[in-house]
């Protein structure tokens with residue numbers, strides 16, 4: 001089996017920020033065997049491997065990726081029903097929103113609030129994607145993966161993935177260890193939609209259905225440029241650039257701001273509120289980067305370089321820290337940098 005390589009790929013066209021330098025080479029794999037051949041080639045050539053989904057949670061350096069980019073393309077869906085639960089095994093290469101649309105259309109509850117999130121199914125477990133009162137951890141049963149170093153296939157139960165708010169072991173301790181090849185979900189046949197998010201519940205009104213929830217989520221997201229739209233420059237982002245800080249209950253108790261208690265006893269603050277009140281505004285332009293005109297938490301690429309986006313993120317982080325003593329944590333994955341994220345952002 002041979003590997004078809006494209007050399008010198010401009011990664012700007014493969015990321016939703018439209019930023020970043022070139023990759024030495026790119027290839028596709030549609031099944032675990034092809035993937036193993038690509039991984040073996042990378043080892044042979046001493047190339048670091050970057051697994052690329054939809055590029056919607058990636059900040060690629062101006063130096064680019066001096067190695068092999070692998071795109072896993074299996075987009076198949078297999079369904080087995082047991083009682084009122086539909087067990088889905090979905091190839092990592094399927095578009096995330098295509099999966100949500102299919103499940104909503106089939107009357108399967110569990111993913112409807114995650115409508116409109118860009119990217120591919122294989123990346124959803126990486127940061128436990130979430131929105132409007134749902135997180136993907138609530139429906140993932142297991143993750144199928146190939147270990148990069150050995151090529152061995154493995155089935156990882158959800159309970160071992162370390163899922164947390166915008167986090168998992170795939171983003172931390174297991175970073176660069178696996179290629180996710182499929183995700184197994186358990187969805188409720190004929191289940192009711194989730195309506196935990198007040199803005200959504202109000203918009204949907206009486207007698208909500210999975211379809212009406214999806215429709216309203218897409219509408220709310222579009223208003224914030226949080227769905228990809230080729231003619232909307234404010235959607236040239238990686239989504240929310242910083243996660244909402246999780247703090248001890250008494251933190252900033254004297255400041256009147258949104259705060260949500262979490263299950264583990266901490267309190268979640270609003271990163272958007274902090275950025276806004278630290279003096280940053282929607283629509284600000286900072287060289288080749290900026291802040292979305294429709295969402296203060298979304299940093300956008302304006303042609304680059306990536307260094308401008310990194311400088312803007314560092315300025316925002318310093319401003320929020322100075323005003324509130326809180327260090328914001330970036331949500332996207334930074335690749336191709338020779339410094340750590342904390343060294344880059346200060």
Ligand SMILES: Cc1cc2nc3c(=O)[nH]c(=O)nc-3n(C[C@H](O)[C@H](O)[C@H](O)COP(=O)(O)OP(=O)(O)OC[C@H]3O[C@@H](n4cnc5c(N)ncnc54)[C@H](O)[C@@H]3O)c2cc1C
Pocket residue numbers: 016050051052053054055056057058072092117118119120121122123124126127128129130131178179180181225226227228235237238239240333
């Ligand atoms: C407009 C916009 C709105 C967004 N809204 C949300 C939101 O509401 N909620 C939310 O949680 N996120 C949101 N995001 C972030 C992003 O869409 C999600 O994190 C998504 O899951 C990333 O998928 P991707 O395929 O684009 O991953 P990529 O950006 O290609 O990759 C992200 C990381 O996952 C790794 N990866 C990708 N695929 C695999 C695989 N098969 N195996 C192993 N590692 C892999 C990559 O190496 C990288 O480290 C938004 C982004 C944008 C641009």
